[in-house]
Ligand SMILES: Nc1ncnc2c1ncn2[C@@H]1O[C@H](COP(=O)(O)OP(=O)(O)O)[C@@H](O)[C@H]1O
């Protein structure tokens with residue numbers, strides 16, 4: 001399972017896990033994603049940070065092939081999206097929970113497990129353990145709290161142990177203690193080679209990411225580690241950095 | 254197509270409905286209650302109670318006929334009394350003291366003919382018709398008695414089945430088909446709408462599941478419940494389980510006891526094909542709905558025409574010719590006809606009319622399954 005990536009001798013590094021090239025998505029006159037190009041290396045956590053409506057969800061939907069780009073292309077693990085077989089190697093935790101509220105916790109996990117082709121109890125138990133829901137396995141999802149549903153939603157995205165994970169605002173409504181556990185688990189996954197893209201509209205978890213991509217009006221206005229961005233913007237505060245690097249356009253408009 | 258994924262989808266749909274008590278009640282109890290009620294109404298409708306007031310304005314000749322008519326009416330169980338004039342008769346009807354007035358006048362033709370005018374209340378046309386036809390029967394009986402000439406009897410035979418005065422025999426196939434269609438459509442439509450609005454379809458589209466697998470999984474899941482529903486309804490419609498008197502309880506029978514000549518398996522096949530089409534229709538129409546209420550709002554557009562144009566209420570042959578092309582494209586029409594072919598005619602698979610019904614239902618189901626799959630697009634979730 002563990003995939004230790006050694007830098008190539010010629011310094012080229014491993015092939016990117018996720019690539020976007022000139023991605024554009026227009027809704028009428030609105031360009032929700034506006035010419036996004038990047039390569040994301042495997043085994044790292046990328047933070048997609050930007051205010052509500054900046055285009056994070058649309059960008060993730062383009063990368064997973066859930067929506068057709070107006071222009072440009074996306075590639076995951078070397079395969080052009082959309083690709084249905086490739087979806088078996090991707091986990092996607094949607095911004096809305098996207099779990100069946102009339103079913104129990106374990107029925108949801110068994111269902112998504114079967115859909116991804118991982119059978120039976122072991123993957124379900126493993127996923128339940130990660131999100132600490134083993135005690136609620138027989139509860140109907142409709143009776144769970146918002147945070148518990150969020151955890152189930154994450155478990156459903158992890159059940160098939162995909163090498164690429166897209167998490168759209170995963171920690172909303174999750175209590176601080178469990179957040180710490182989540183991030184510890186994300187780190188364990190990337191140590192084993194998984195590539196994770198996490199979106200958030202708050203900055204307080206930014207420093208847990210290996211690299212940040214600031215999104216504003218559908219474009220990437222800055223990219224780098226938290227430290228690099230602080231230096232570039234000349235401020236120790238990432239909120240301030242976001243505004244100084246061009247994020248203020250929305251505020252002043 | 255992956256069998257494992259289809260089975261997973263099927264099991265998911267089944268677990269969802271299994272826990273949904275109101276939906277189960279809608280599927281199984283509602284049709285039984287409604288068909289039972291309709292059958293009871295159709296079979297046990299009471300003969301109209303006739304309370305007649307007679308006005309004789311035709312002298313002694315009118316008196317003789319009037320007496321014969323009154324005697325015939327009394328024989329049929331009516332209450333009869335005489336009043337002086339038409340105004341008194343109208344007042345009695347207005348006061349609800351009488352249900353009908355009979356006015357005897359000298360006829361326009363010569364030779365001592367008589368005119369009989371029947372006056373009714375006028376607020377309840379179908380009740381009025383029942384009153385008038387009761388009077389007509391008595392007039393006929395009175396005329397027969399007065400002239401001493403017997404009126405020829407009219408007998409009735411049929412090519413298929415036996416003549417029956419049980420209206421439920423033709424009504425039951427229609428109602429079984431309609432309920433299967435109606436409930437399967439509503440349950441699938443609402444369920445799939447939840448899938449679209451609840452974010453689970455978005456998530457499903459991010460897995461290796463194909464839209465064909467989704468349609469098939471749904472069809473199997475809802476098809477299972479439609480199958481059980483149809484089996485229960487057919488048992489109910491055809492069955493007649495006699496339960497003997499027990500202590501203070503009188504004897505009664507369970508089931509509508511409709512006499513059917515064909516194979517219940519064929520009847521079953523007809524309704525299941527119809528229900529499969531209804532699953533896809535529900536998936537397809539859920540694309541155009543934003544709320545569960547809107548699924549219900551499609552009923553007047555999609556289901557009401559089928560109800561009116563498929564022989565459920567009005568015989569197809571009596572519909573205006575301008576509507577006949579519409580009749581020809583109503584899926585429900587073929588199911589109702591197919592069921593009648595099986596129930597009344599006792600048709601088997603060799604009968605061309607039944608073959609046509611099954612073929613059309615199969616094509617409709619395949620057509621709607623295809624367009625349903627086309628609406629499950631990534632961008633449309
Ligand atoms: N299906 C759609 N149709 C029209 N506009 C959309 C659609 N999806 C997203 N948008 C618009 O695109 C912009 C970006 O949305 P989104 O990607 O959800 O932002 P974020 O996830 O960063 O909050 C918003 O202005 C939103 O209203």
Ligand SMILES: [Mg+2]
Pocket residue numbers: 053056057058095168
């Ligand atoms: Mg979003």
